[in-house]
Amino acid sequence: MKKLTYFPGCSAHGTSEEFDSTLKLVLKTLDVELEDIPDWNCCGATSAHVMTENLAYALPMRNLVLAEKLENTTMGIACASCYQRMKVTKVHMDENPELAKRINTTVVEEGTYQGKVDVKSMLQYAYEDIGLDIIKSKVTKPLNGLKVACYYGCLLTRPKNITKFDSPEYPVSMDQICEALGATATEFDYKTECCGASFSISNTEVVENLSGQILAMAKESGAHAIVVACPLCQSNLDMRQPDIEKKQGIKYDIPIFYFTQLMALAFGYPIDQLKFPKHIVPVEGALANIGKVEPVPEKVKKPIKAVEAESEVK
Amino acid sequence: MNYTKQIQEIAAKLFAEGKIDVFVGYRMNGFDDNQVPVLITGPQEVSRLVFTDKSVFNLVNYLKTDHTRRKRVGLVVKGCDSRSLNLMLTESQVKRENLYVVGICCEGVVDDAGRKMQNCTECMVPDAVVSDELLGTPSNIGLQPYAVNPDIAVLAEKPLPERAAYFEEVFENCIRCNACRHSCPLCYCAKCCIDQETATLYNGANTTSGAFHALMTWSLHLAGRCVDCRNCEKACPSHLPLHLLHKQNESVIYENFQEHLAGVIPGDRGAFYKYSMQDPDDFIM
Amino acid sequence: MARVGVFVCFCGANIADYVDVPQVVEEVKRIREVKFATEYKYMCSDPGQGMIRDAIVQHKLTSIVVAACSPRMHEKTFRKALSDAGMNPYLLEVANIREHSSWVHQKDKKAATSKAMDLCRMAVAKSIANEQLHEISVPVTKRALVIGGGIAGIQAALDIADARIPVVLVERSPSIGGKMAQLDETFPTLDCAQCILTPKMVDVASHPYIELIPYSEVIELQGFVGNYKVKIRKKASYVNFKTCTGCGACWQKCPVKVPNEYNMGIDKRKAIYTPFPQAVPNKPVIDAEHCTMLLKGKCGICAKVCEKGSIDYTMQDEIIEREIGAVVVATGYDMWDPAPYEEYGVGRFKDIITSLEFERMVSANGPTNGVPVRPSDGKVPKNVVFIKCVGSRDEAKGIEYCSKICCMYTTKHTILLHHKVHDSHAYVFYMDIRAAGKGYEEFVKKAQVDTGTTYLRGRVSKIYRKGDKLMVRGEDAQIGQVVEVEADLVVLATAVSAPKDNPELARMLGISYDKYGYLSEAHPKLRPVETAKAGIFLAGCTQAPKDIPETVSQASACAAKVCGLFAGDTMKKDPMVSTISNEYCSGCQNCVKVCPYGAIVTDEVPIGYGSKELRTVAKINEGVCQGCGSCVAICRSTAITLAGFTDPQIINEIVSI
């Protein structure tokens, strides 16, 4: 039994409860025990770092210091935004011990920051620490026939020098996980485009535009569903989909899954445990593709590349 | 720590196999329980060899003599001694193939009064780094955080005039016998720079000022090379605290250039013979 | 006992107004060794120099001190005066009482005078320890080595050889020609690159003063200016060039196909090949990595079809040596690999190509017979997007500098595209258009009008697929909006980067290189052709990105430098160099380690007089030594002396005040 320090973040208790609960199911199958950080606090999210540097560092640092009290070497984070704040703080503190000392004075009661605990997103944890082979071995109900577009959003792999995970522009980790589950990952060029993020509340139009493009590209790539690993991505793409459809006059009907939901499904958990009713876009249409046999695609013509060497002589 | 028996056996074997011409080791001085270095040239003398925690001298120094130059030599080295041997090898003063080195995993040696030597209490490399044969159990202490020598720390705290006065006294007591130079394994120059005309010019050889000049130059020539074996201090008839100069340089080098201790790495010539772009620059206007 | 003469200069009013010159003369006369002291209005003038000459003879002086302006100004003048009087010029010392006293202490005449006295005393003391020195003359081997057979190396080799100086031209690939041979047409005149280059290539091959060594690499350089020894590794070509006629039967029949480097891998060549039809020398070589005969011992077709029996599968690499006097380094450049631009989908999308690939496609002898095509489906593209500054001027992903040629070649590409595909449309995303050069701006202007190319000022942020098209999203900063262009083909104007193995080459040659890997010139403005190591010169892009005219200029400049160096039979050199005393040297070889020029080597000397036993000591090669004195200060046994700045000289100065 592996142990993993867990920082759920606020979304896991609200909008992305299905992420949290399916994550727990999946990790149970994968033999990982989650240990919540005792008395964890807000990561600062998108607000703190536009206000003051101190606060933006101090909030995650408190969590990091508390996490060091548990014995695990890695902290897994479900929410992409929490992950980003935590990782940025960790990297900056480790690079600059002076800064760490200064920030530490604000959370001195919790203890001294030592930089012992590594910070990983749950996607990174699944990909690096668990590995595709183990994931594959646990699949009991492969998702054959389901075509998914993997959408990573802006934060999971960026900035490159902070996250040091996967490609910042065309990541493939989630694609490979989905393929391990038996699904097909489509060639999707909008993997890391902006979904509109926090404008969801303040300027819905922006979200509708940006998320709309993502949906359109996913549809064009032939996907039945989009897979995400970030609560905000999920809510923007899912919750705003009816509005987008209305605006664009196109019926997408693309459900947005957390990758853990698909994992749980493939691991054989019954559908009623996967919280699909929480989704706005109904999932049934997409899930109906599972098990369908793909018609064999026409053989792609070999590209005519160049004139062969012989002709050059003449 | 007593390797007398082993060393006698090794020396006997080396002579028997004809592998060496001379063996450099320690013998009892004959009137108290202290030891002196001895060069033996045949198996009949092997029984004179001893090695205990009284074996204080750095025998690498004897590689400078005519008795050992260009001969096949067996010798006993402790951790610090082996570092000076390493430097001698790097600086092409001895040939490795002419040596049979008996390395000791040193547990520290003691002075006349039976107290552990100061350099042994702060020793970071007790095991011989060069050897053909290693006696004792390696301590494997690995790299330790560098600790500033307590004497240096005490002096550095003192106000400048006090320090100046203290060292003036030290240099005044120097009688310019050059025993420090003779006893140092790394002072092998054909002609010492401090004997040159320009060096003694206007200062005189046997004056405080001359001693100051000589000892300063000497310590700077050993900066980054001194292995803290304290042969010089043991040899000094005026009991000058010569280690202060060396340890001061060592601490500056260690702290500012992140260099390893002298002689630990084979082929490393010491801090003055290399540089880094990142060397401290803030003391320069 | 030394007899010193001191000559104090008024420098008109420059010194005399602020320093009491007569008082200085009086004070100096009190020094025991000073046998003559005088003053004059302008010491550097002819009468002033005459006074020095006369006094040397009259007072039998053994050294001279001139108290005047900075030695950096007139040291040479006064040295000549000494020589004219039959005295060794290096017995001169200059006391700098103008820049270091009269000009900087104008408000305190007393202090300035007293300082001038001290400076004179120091100079007198130093001059007493001065020794007679003689200019070093170094014999010269009048043969030049040119490394690299691109346009830079070709031009340098031809210019040197035309001066009847033998040249050894070493080229790594089987043919000379370099990158220029891959180009279609050249800006701003649209001359065909092949048409202007190949005659020069042929000249190189036929020139009586040029020894062309293709398919070879320089592996070692020893010695010093005028006297280098170079080792060259001739790679095994498996073809006897002496008997081969270049008929081509071998490669026509060879069954092994390999991506063609000359065409950027767009088509295939054979395992035995000449890189391109106009190659010089036009002899094939066997690519040992792919030839099945060499790999598995099967095939041997080329040997069968060769009527001359020139194929030799047993050929080995060969090391050859040449003695040379100067080196021209012309190793050119590499195209920067755009892989870090992940947002463009480089490596994922086939229809994104680099500019050199485009150049090959539009080239008449290229793999597609001069028509640009999409690598994915072979269709002729209609909309082509050119992206400039890919790697250049990009601190985050690429290199900080401007590659200098991309603006121009992209303009050329838009013209070539327009010529080859009449109904095409080009879009250029650019940061700036840098067209500084003769006829360059006019060329860009004309191209914009003639081709109707859409220029969009801004960076591309993303490329994605839409069907079989590529969507290029970027900013048009002039309208402040994000724009998307539907493209059939995207051409990246990739940066010019230093050859990957330049650092290794620089270490081997003993010259320096910058953080990008470009070889460093001795002075960025006044010595842009020389390196810090005497006798080694730089031509072309190996020093920094440049276009063809600039490269050719620099190559010709190198040739002039080489010819200048070889003008006499020997070279004169300043005698301020180090020497090592054998008796004092303990052989620790620290000096060998710190010498920045590799001027110190080891030597074996007898351990004593007449002894047969040897010991190792250090020895200075005075031809290489530049006289920095690093070795002197680190030599513990003071075995090393630097002429002109010896310990006695400097100590005399220190203690003389």
Add this chain to the structure above:
Amino acid sequence: METEVKDQLVSIEKPQLIAPPNWEPVIMGILCNWCSYAGSDLTGTSRIQYPPNIRIIRVPCSSRVDPWFLIKSLQTTADGVLVSGCHPGDCHYISGNYYARRRFLVTKKLLNFVGFHEDRIQFSWVSAAEGPKFAKVVNKVTEDIKKLGPLHLYKKENFEK
């Protein structure tokens, strides 16, 4: 050994010597030919004024400066020394000033350790273009040394002029 050091320290104390009236310090300036000496020439040609206490010695490179030039200067004629060379990376001889920099730091610290005030041994990088900087450096060094007063350490047996 440790105890000995402490004992001796307490027992020895010597009165500080007082500067005579009109005393002017002598500063030995050792300058590399290519940058700092050229820079000091530029100070002259620009007529930038600085105190007349510095005496300049020209050496080819700061790496030619053997630490014992500094020791010798302080023991004989100088109340302070200034060594100046090319900025890091600008050395005419490629790497000389990097080697020199290491030696200077150790020498300065050692001299300070045995009783010389840190300000008596100063270093600067002055390029051939930094005429004003050279004047500034000389001003600072002169001021520092004037504050410290004459140097008497190890000068007792000085030769007679």
